[in-house]
Amino acid sequence: xxxxxxxxxxxxNIGRLNHVAIAVxxxxxxxxxxQKALGANxxxxxxxxxxxxxxxxxxxxxxxxxxxxxxxxxxxxxxxxIKNPNGGMHHICYEVSDLKSASKKLKEVGASILGDGNPKIxxxxxxxxxLQPSDFSGTLIELEEIK
Ligand code: CO
Numbered sequence: 001x002x003x004x005x006x007x008x009x010x011x012x013n014i015g016r017l018n019h020v021a022i023a024v025x026x027x028x029x030x031x032x033x034x035q036k037a038l039g040a041n042x043x044x045x046x047x048x049x050x051x052x053x054x055x056x057x058x059x060x061x062x063x064x065x066x067x068x069x070x071x072x073x074x075x076x077x078x079x080x081x082i083k084n085p086n087g088g089m090h091h092i093c094y095e096v097s098d099l100k101s102a103s104k105k106l107k108e109v110g111a112s113i114l115g116d117g118n119p120k121i122x123x124x125x126x127x128x129x130x131l132q133p134s135d136f137s138g139t140l141i142e143l144e145e146i147k
Contacts, residue, residue, distance in 0.1 A: 013102040015095035018144055019057075019064045023077045024087040027069035031056050034067070045069075051123050052076055066123075091130070091140035099127055099145040111135045119145070 024030040027045055034040040043057040052075030058065040068090060070078045080090055096102045099119050106113060112132035122128035122144055131141045 013096055013098075013105055014143070015097065015146070017063045018093040018095045018146070019066050020092050021066045021068055021090045021142075022087060023080050023084065023090040024067050024069055025081055025085065027054050027056060027067055030067050030069075030087065034058055034065075042067075047071065048123055052078075053123075055123065091142050093128075093142035093144050095146040096143045097146065099129060099143060102143055103129065106131065 022030075031042045031045070035042050040058045040060075043059075045054050045056050047054050049071065052071050054069045054071060056067045058067065068077055070076075070081060072078070077090055081087065103113060103117070112135060114130040114132060117129075119127035119129050122142070124144065126147075127145045129143050131143070133140045
């Protein structure tokens with residue numbers, strides 16, 4: 001069965017899955033495993049000091065995976081790795097066309113946005129917000145505005 005639907009037909013704020021982010025204690029060891037065991041196409045590590053992480057991108061036909069290693073103990077993923085020393089799924093990121101309307105809808109249903117609630121510039125240079133994991137079954141969701 002092929003389900004055909006359009007964004008217009010549904011009252012949906014989320015578009016395609018942009019990436020799944022996985023926190024890892026060692027990005028070189030993790031990259032090699034994805035390359036060797038899965039034949040994955042893994043990018044060279046990039047350091048993003050303003051986000052406190054080293055990152056590699058693993059492209060697949062419908063989305064990408066980002067492996068994140070913290071740069072130091074102040075990194076936003078350091079605490080996560082203390083709780084999950086072997087690494088683990090950190091967040092998923094959906095594309096949205098309009099963060100303002102997405103934020104409005106979240107507020108209407110009582111869902112919380114992390115931090116001061118205002119968008120920040122994310123790792124891809126686009127505005128992003130992160131949603132309170134306890135509102136979404138313990139999953140951290142990032143919404144990224146794609147023009
Ligand atoms: Co992300």
